[in-house]
Amino acid sequence: MSDLALSPSATPDESSRHRAWRRGWYRFRRNPAAVAGLVLVVLVVVAALGAPWLAPSPESAGTFVNFGERHQPPSLHHLFGTDNVGRDVFSRVLYGYRVSLLLVVFVLGLSVPFGVLLGLLAGYYGGWIETVIMRITDIFLAIPALVMALAITAALSPSLMNGMIAISLLWWNWHTRLIYTTVHALRHEEYVEAAKIAGASDAHILFREILPNCISVISVKVTLDAGFVILIGAGLSFLGLGAQPPTPDLGTMVASGANYLPEDWWESVLPGLAILFAILGFNLLGDGLRDLLDVEVS
Amino acid sequence: MEYFFFIVRRLMWSLLVLVGLSIVIFMIARVVPGDPARIALGPLATTEQVANLRHKMGLDRPLYVQYAVYIGGLVRGDFGQSLLTQRSVALDLRTAFPATLELVLATIVIATLLGIPTGVLAARFKDTWVDNIGRVVSLLGVVTPSFFIALLLQLLVGYYLHFLPVNGRLDPSVSFTPDITGLVLVDALIRGQPGVWFDGLRHLLLPAISLAAASLGQIARITRSSMIDVSRKDYVEAARAFGIPDLVTTFKYMLKPSFIPTLTILGLEFASLLGNAFLVEMVFGWPGMAAYGVRAILHKDFNAIMGVVMITGAFFVFVNLLIDVLLGTVDPRIRIRGARS
Numbered sequence: 001m002s003d004l005a006l007s008p009s010a011t012p013d014e015s016s017r018h019r020a021w022r023r024g025w026y027r028f029r030r031n032p033a034a035v036a037g038l039v040l041v042v043l044v045v046v047a048a049l050g051a052p053w054l055a056p057s058p059e060s061a062g063t064f065v066n067f068g069e070r071h072q073p074p075s076l077h078h079l080f081g082t083d084n085v086g087r088d089v090f091s092r093v094l095y096g097y098r099v100s101l102l103l104v105v106f107v108l109g110l111s112v113p114f115g116v117l118l119g120l121l122a123g124y125y126g127g128w129i130e131t132v133i134m135r136i137t138d139i140f141l142a143i144p145a146l147v148m149a150l151a152i153t154a155a156l157s158p159s160l161m162n163g164m165i166a167i168s169l170l171w172w173n174w175h176t177r178l179i180y181t182t183v184h185a186l187r188h189e190e191y192v193e194a195a196k197i198a199g200a201s202d203a204h205i206l207f208r209e210i211l212p213n214c215i216s217v218i219s220v221k222v223t224l225d226a227g228f229v230i231l232i233g234a235g236l237s238f239l240g241l242g243a244q245p246p247t248p249d250l251g252t253m254v255a256s257g258a259n260y261l262p263e264d265w266w267e268s269v270l271p272g273l274a275i276l277f278a279i280l281g282f283n284l285l286g287d288g289l290r291d292l293l294d295v296e297v298s
Numbered sequence: 299m300e301y302f303f304f305i306v307r308r309l310m311w312s313l314l315v316l317v318g319l320s321i322v323i324f325m326i327a328r329v330v331p332g333d334p335a336r337i338a339l340g341p342l343a344t345t346e347q348v349a350n351l352r353h354k355m356g357l358d359r360p361l362y363v364q365y366a367v368y369i370g371g372l373v374r375g376d377f378g379q380s381l382l383t384q385r386s387v388a389l390d391l392r393t394a395f396p397a398t399l400e401l402v403l404a405t406i407v408i409a410t411l412l413g414i415p416t417g418v419l420a421a422r423f424k425d426t427w428v429d430n431i432g433r434v435v436s437l438l439g440v441v442t443p444s445f446f447i448a449l450l451l452q453l454l455v456g457y458y459l460h461f462l463p464v465n466g467r468l469d470p471s472v473s474f475t476p477d478i479t480g481l482v483l484v485d486a487l488i489r490g491q492p493g494v495w496f497d498g499l500r501h502l503l504l505p506a507i508s509l510a511a512a513s514l515g516q517i518a519r520i521t522r523s524s525m526i527d528v529s530r531k532d533y534v535e536a537a538r539a540f541g542i543p544d545l546v547t548t549f550k551y552m553l554k555p556s557f558i559p560t561l562t563i564l565g566l567e568f569a570s571l572l573g574n575a576f577l578v579e580m581v582f583g584w585p586g587m588a589a590y591g592v593r594a595i596l597h598k599d600f601n602a603i604m605g606v607v608m609i610t611g612a613f614f615v616f617v618n619l620l621i622d623v624l625l626g627t628v629d630p631r632i633r634i635r636g637a638r639s
Contacts (some may be wrong), residue, residue: 048361067388114473139315139322141569142569142611143322143569144611145569146572146576147573147576147611148422149323150592150603151604151606153595153599154594158595204382222461227441231441234445235443235576238443238580239576240596261449265453272446272449275446276446279442283437283440
């Protein structure tokens with residue numbers, strides 16, 4: 001039996017797919033909020049990837065000290081001023097985005113596939129598999145994520161790695177819920193029934209028929225999540241339980257800069273704004289994609 | 299009768315969630331970090347001392363026995379001894395929890411009182427500048443880290459304008475112990491001390507506003523979209539056609555159904571609200587669960603950590619139970635589905 005027979009709508013011809021992309025891009029461009037989100041996200045990614053070349057003072061990312069230039073206010077020489085040991089705050093913010101994006105990639109890379117897989121299984125098979133998976137998911141949903149992440153980092157001792165592990169352990173359940181609901185609605189669709197009658201294996205139906213139809217939901221959710229992972233990671237490190245000094249983490253920078261308020265406001269306020277920009281970018285982009293792909297993710 | 303079964307089911311489910319939570323936190327606190335006795339005594343203690351303490355703490359017994367002992371304690375309200383304060387964790391939490399509770403309650407009041415009207419206005423003036431302002435405010439509330447809002451408010455209102463105090467629950471010169479409910483504002487009223495009440499309110503405002511921003515944004519968004527959905531319904535058109543005044547249509551016929559999604563979102567939001575409370579409390583030196591919990595974490599005081607997580611989790615579960623029961627009262631469809639599923 002050929003693949004084509006099993007998935008009649010899965011491979012539309014190239015030109016119609018190309019047209020769909022063009023149409024999507026056109027509609028996306030007409031949504032100013034979504035475009036602003038895309039611009040912010042691109043800026044953040046460029047800042048993170050290009051930090052070694054863009055940062056005026058790459059050595060500021062580490063243990064570098066320059067006591068002659070401590071607590072300098074923002075100027076042309078130091079765009080965001082300097083911190084309590086004379087490091088360039090702007091350079092540290094650029095490197096800070098690396099830490100934030102590393103967190104996003106790690107947490108979502110680990111928790112999304114796991115969460116999606118459980119959601120697929122629970123939604124498709126139903127019965128006791130569904131009961132077990134969804135009840136465990138509900139228990140995890142009832143745990144305030146930040147509080148639980150605190151407990152886990154405590155058990156593992158505070159560090160960036162352990163913070164990432166803690167957040168991953170608490171993130172999968174949202175994807176399980178979402179995919180479960182989606183699959184539940186899809187499992188009696190005609191193309192699924194057709195594949196079953198054609199004798200396709202469960203694995204084929206799950207991964208080749210149902211999963212491709214979940215991709216738009218997942219991509220919207222992942223974009224929105226990226227912002228919230230940055231948010232929770234910043235919270236964790238703000239409490240001193242995430243990345244440890246001298247790692248240039250934005251949350252840690254806000255916390256340590258806050259010691260010099262109100263005089264040296266730039267040391268905490270500007271890294272705080274940097275966090276805000278990243279979260280805002282992913283949020284706007286996610287909302288724009290949601291409108292574009294017309295999916296429900298909550 | 300259906301309503302009764304609905305509540306029973308919800309209660310049993312809440313209990314199950316708490317048992318699950320206790321297992322998770324027990325595994326995290328007792329199994330992951332290694333030997334609690336060794337952690338308690340430090341690296342300099344002899345193996346014999348450690349073995350003694352292990353026996354005293356019951357760590358030489360099988361894991362399920364340890365868990366049973368722990369659960370037995372929880373049921374009696376005994377969270378064990380804190381290694382750090384050398385007091386019972388339950389006693390420590392009895393002073394820390396009301397402070398957090400007061401902050402969270404004030405936050406919910408602010409978020410609903412501001413969020414719902416914002417949403418109503420935005421929906422009423424859809425696609426005008428009113429709507430746009432409402433949208434920007436809600437979005438900023440959702441995407442700004444609460445600790446950053448806290449810091450900005452502290453800087454602007456506290457340091458530059460000297461409007462409101464930026465630290466603690468009461469002025470150090472005020473000697474007042476909230477010993478009835480643990481809530482300063484309530485206890486000051488009961489004891490008839492308006493000065494204390496006012497000072498408490500002034501201290502409460504900035505932390506509560508910082509914490510409310512995120513929920514306010516969510517509530518405004520949900521209220522807006524559900525009002526817009528409802529405004530297209532036939533019965534609203536009919537009300538308008540009958541010449542019923544706009545205000546009555548808006549508040550009587552349109553707002554009521556939008557309470558359901560708003561309450562639902564408030565329940566889900568509550569988890570992140572509790573987490574954010576930790577951050578805001580740290581910024582304002584609020585003597586709640588955060589100060590206690592973070593100190594416990596840095597000192598690996600596991601009984602205290604487990605206590606903080608269990609109380610926070612129980613609080614969340616209780617609030618969601620309350621919301622479900624409320625929703626069941628408002629909307630009969632929910633309780634019928636809940637009783638049958």
